[in-house]
Amino acid sequence: MKYAVIKKEDLNKWFEYLKKKARLYAPKKKENLYVFRPVKEVSEICLDYIPTVLPPKKYYFPQKEKLLKFSVQPFKTAKAIEEFEEFILLAVHTCDIAGIQCMDVVFRDGPEDPNYLNRKEKMTIIGIECLKYCDDKANCASMANHVPRGGYDLMMVDIDEKFILHINSEKGERLVKGVAYIKEASDKDMACLEHAREEKKKIFKEEFKASLSEVYESFDNNFNAKVWEDVGRRCVACGNCTAVCPTCYCFDVLDDMDLSLNEGLRYRIWNSCQMDDFAKVAGGEDFRKGRDLRQRHRYYRKFKYPVDKFNRYFCTGCGRCTRTCMAKISLIETVNALVEENAVSKKNTATAA
Amino acid sequence: MKKHSKPKVAFFDFTDCEGCQLQFANMGSALLELTELVDIVNFREIMSEAGEDYEVAFIEGSITTDNDVKRIKRIREKAKAIISLGACATIGGVNGIKNRSPLELAKQRVYGDKADTVNTIKTMPVHEVVKVDYFINGCPVYIPEVISVVKCVLMGKPYIVPNYAVCVECKMNENVCRYEKDQECLGPVTRAGCNSWCINYGNKCYGCRGLVDNPASAGQKDILLKYGITLDDILQRFTLYNDSMGEKYDKDLKQ
Ligand code: SF4
Ligand code: SF4
Ligand code: SF4
Ligand code: SF4
Ligand code: SF4
Numbered sequence: 339m340k341y342a343v344i345k346k347e348d349l350n351k352w353f354e355y356l357k358k359k360a361r362l363y364a365p366k367k368k369e370n371l372y373v374f375r376p377v378k379e380v381s382e383i384c385l386d387y388i389p390t391v392l393p394p395k396k397y398y399f400p401q402k403e404k405l406l407k408f409s410v411q412p413f414k415t416a417k418a419i420e421e422f423e424e425f426i427l428l429a430v431h432t433c434d435i436a437g438i439q440c441m442d443v444v445f446r447d448g449p450e451d452p453n454y455l456n457r458k459e460k461m462t463i464i465g466i467e468c469l470k471y472c473d474d475k476a477n478c479a480s481m482a483n484h485v486p487r488g489g490y491d492l493m494m495v496d497i498d499e500k501f502i503l504h505i506n507s508e509k510g511e512r513l514v515k516g517v518a519y520i521k522e523a524s525d526k527d528m529a530c531l532e533h534a535r536e537e538k539k540k541i542f543k544e545e546f547k548a549s550l551s552e553v554y555e556s557f558d559n560n561f562n563a564k565v566w567e568d569v570g571r572r573c574v575a576c577g578n579c580t581a582v583c584p585t586c587y588c589f590d591v592l593d594d595m596d597l598s599l600n601e602g603l604r605y606r607i608w609n610s611c612q613m614d615d616f617a618k619v620a621g622g623e624d625f626r627k628g629r630d631l632r633q634r635h636r637y638y639r640k641f642k643y644p645v646d647k648f649n650r651y652f653c654t655g656c657g658r659c660t661r662t663c664m665a666k667i668s669l670i671e672t673v674n675a676l677v678e679e680n681a682v683s684k685k686n687t688a689t690a691a
Numbered sequence: 692m693k694k695h696s697k698p699k700v701a702f703f704d705f706t707d708c709e710g711c712q713l714q715f716a717n718m719g720s721a722l723l724e725l726t727e728l729v730d731i732v733n734f735r736e737i738m739s740e741a742g743e744d745y746e747v748a749f750i751e752g753s754i755t756t757d758n759d760v761k762r763i764k765r766i767r768e769k770a771k772a773i774i775s776l777g778a779c780a781t782i783g784g785v786n787g788i789k790n791r792s793p794l795e796l797a798k799q800r801v802y803g804d805k806a807d808t809v810n811t812i813k814t815m816p817v818h819e820v821v822k823v824d825y826f827i828n829g830c831p832v833y834i835p836e837v838i839s840v841v842k843c844v845l846m847g848k849p850y851i852v853p854n855y856a857v858c859v860e861c862k863m864n865e866n867v868c869r870y871e872k873d874q875e876c877l878g879p880v881t882r883a884g885c886n887s888w889c890i891n892y893g894n895k896c897y898g899c900r901g902l903v904d905n906p907a908s909a910g911q912k913d914i915l916l917k918y919g920i921t922l923d924d925i926l927q928r929f930t931l932y933n934d935s936m937g938e939k940y941d942k943d944l945k946q
Contacts, residue, residue: 368867369871369872370867370871370872371871373865391862391867392865401863571910572910572913573907573910574879574880574907574910574911574914575855575879575903575907576856576858576859576878577855577856577859578858578868581859581862581863594839595842595846597724597727597728597842599842599845599846608859608863610859613854613855613859614854614904614905615854629910662862662868662871664868664870664879664914665910665913665914
């Protein structure tokens with residue numbers, strides 16, 4: 339079975355079933371926004387939500403994560419976490435699944451990251467496809483992440499009274515197999531899916547004013563573009579845009595002794611290029627002193643460096659950085675401004691030649 | 692590891708509300724664990740006998756009289772380590788408001804016709820008078836940070852006060868940002884270390900830990916202006932706890 343269907347009225351029953359299989363995390367309302375949380379009551383699960391404050395990365399790359407236990411006398415080290423628990427991420431948008439794929443590339447690149455890999459192994463991803471935009475901050479169509487492109491175990495698509503479930507792995511299959519109310523999708527269901535996808539094409543349009551390859555070219559050719567001055571002047575270096583980004587993976591490592599002063603834990607904790615001291619080195623030299631240079635770096639880490647290194651864009655299009663910025667710095671506007679500068683500089687070179 | 696001999700610790704207060712010392716008294720079981728590690732010899736709020744023999748001195752409060760200057764210098768001579776405790780000691784605190792007007796005027800306002808009998812000087816954080824080894828910012832101090840600092844003192848390691856914004860911790864706690872709810876907040880320019888204490892409880896950040904080394908004054912000003920806050924109010928927010936920086940921000944913000 340590759341495609342299954344579940345009636346909407348049976349969803350909560352299925353969610354209860356999932357909850358018994360493993361720890362279940364799903365989106366839930368928090369004030370006027372949404373967050374992923376462990377599911378206590380299935381009635382709290384929100385399937386219709388805009389991207390959560392933090393992406394689900396907090397479950398495979400936690401904000402503060404134990405790496406190692408140690409004692410000083412006698413000197414000993416041991417694993418900080420003996421066993422990682424099975425968990426299911428429910429209702430993950432396709433943009434956030436792209437985020438997981440990016441992290442996967444980074445943490446599998448040698449030297450492999452054991453903590454991430456241990457968690458990833460225990461993770462089951464149930465996606466949900468957006469059939470309309472979350473809001474106007476998203477740029478997922480430009481990044482081609484508005485549609486499922488793998489990286490999940492199951493994908494849910496709303497077809498009115500039912501959800502289609504695309505079964506994409508054995509792990510996923512185990513969660514639908516033998517469940518009486520989940521049936522194989524009929525030809526009619528598949529036609530509904532086709533129809534939903536056709537309708538979706540009318541809604542989702544590339545949000546950048548240029549193709550992705552032109553965007554790449556704009557980054558490649560205009561390292562000293564003016565747009566960074568403006569962004570740098572407005573940015574307050576709060577670090578929100580990097581914290582909420584599903585593909586930011588920088589961390590710091592610190593040792594914390596307990597009160598015995600003999601035993602302690604080594605942690606890693608999120609860190610980011612937007613912090614003032616991030617690029618300071620011994621001797622006090624700072625090779626990204628201004629907020630303009632730091633913001634530029636953040637964008638290059640999405641649209642240029644990872645493309646060169648991993649052949650992958652590291653912006654998923656989730657729009658979180660724009661949503662969270664109190665200085666109202668918009669990723670779409672910034673990229674478009676850069677594209678324009680590129681067009682002008684190309685024209686100038688052409689006339690000069 | 693060889694057992695540490697318990698260092699003797701004393702608390703002294705200068706110009707302040709004693710709220711930070713009260714935080715110690717509020718520690719509960721952590722305080723008992725701490726007393727396993729250190730000997731508290733002078734702590735008016737939780738014990739009566741006063742010891743005069745100490746190695747580590749916690750200083751609460753800012754320096755505001757000639758007598759304070761003499762007293763803190765005597766403590767410095769005796770203590771191996773001095774720890775500034777709380778906003779008043781680390782950055783001047785609310786007492787710094789005094790520095791906004793000429794000293795004579797401030798005296799007149801507060802003491803009226805008794806002004807002449809009062810000895811007072813401008814408000815100073817402790818490190819403006821003597822060398823300070825450790826800083827615990829905040830109004831009041833945040834207990835988990837206090838414990839981290841005490842551990843550093845015992846291990847003879849420096850404690851690095853964070854130089855990034857409260858927002859960094861706030862986002863890790865996945866709070867809904869005040870700005871998302873059309874309220875303003877000083878988190879983007881305020882030094883972290885309190886684990887975004889106030890926002891976690893539904894309040895906003897008032898900047899009690901002082902501003903980061905290099906706050907984005909211009910950017911923050913633009914944001915606050917959009918919230919209908921006047922330039923004077925912005926300046927007051929920036930300097931509520933840290934008036935010793937008043938002139939700098941005055942210049943930064945008004946350019
Ligand atoms: S969220 Fe906005 S203000 Fe904060 S660091 Fe990012 S760009 Fe700068
Ligand atoms: S750069 Fe912004 S839009 Fe792109 S993945 Fe990160 S948070 Fe989302
Ligand atoms: S950014 Fe696109 S894929 Fe992500 S939630 Fe919004 S509409 Fe869905
Ligand atoms: S609530 Fe305040 S501290 Fe938290 S992210 Fe928003 S501005 Fe920063
Ligand atoms: S959130 Fe702001 S006001 Fe509250 S304790 Fe932290 S620094 Fe002080």
